[in-house]
Amino acid sequence: MWIRNIALIAVTMALATPALAQLSVGKNKDQPIEITADALEVLQSQKKATFSGNVRAAQGDVVLTAQQMVVHYRENEERKGDMGAVSRIEAVGGVFLTTPEETAQGAKGVYDVDKKTIWLLENVILTRGENVLKGSQLEYSFDTGKSLVTSKAGDKQGQGRVKAIFVPDKKK
DSSP states (O other): OHHHHHHHHHHHHHHTOOSSSOOOOGGGTTSOEEEEOSEEEEEGGGTEEEEEEEEEEEETTEEEEEEEEEEEEOOGGGOOGGGTTEEEEEEEEEEEEEOSSEEEEEEEEEEETTTTEEEEEEEEEEEETTEEEEEEEEEEETTTOOEEEEOOTTOTTTSSOOEEEOOOOOOO
16 A cells, blocks of 8 residues: 555655646546656665666656655554655656656755655756756745745856746747
């Protein structure tokens, strides 16, 4: 049962990356979730499961890829709310999210179930059509709907500044 919850949360993480716009994922929420990886290691004593090697989590037309996803979970008596046993998911290594409308990427991604917050970290790039947003970190709260993109000195995204390019719609 907890493997199903892990899959659900991994894809929930994928469905959550906003900033340029809210993802249109409502049509996907009832679709099956599939996670594929080269390997899965479960460490019961550490309460974690690690999907590794070309990890791909998909639900409908929303796809999250990374080299590794580490899922931290609770014992049955520690479970909270609808998210079941999962407390945190960490994705590392070329984290890339695609939907039909948007893409988001970063070197790392973290989803904290209890805080209902997701972060994309290191060289974050969000695109929707020709619009592009770059920074060092994206933080998104599911509770408030607030997105915060920040940058730090010395990063590759513009010497410590957030960079956004918004291209007007072309009218025919």
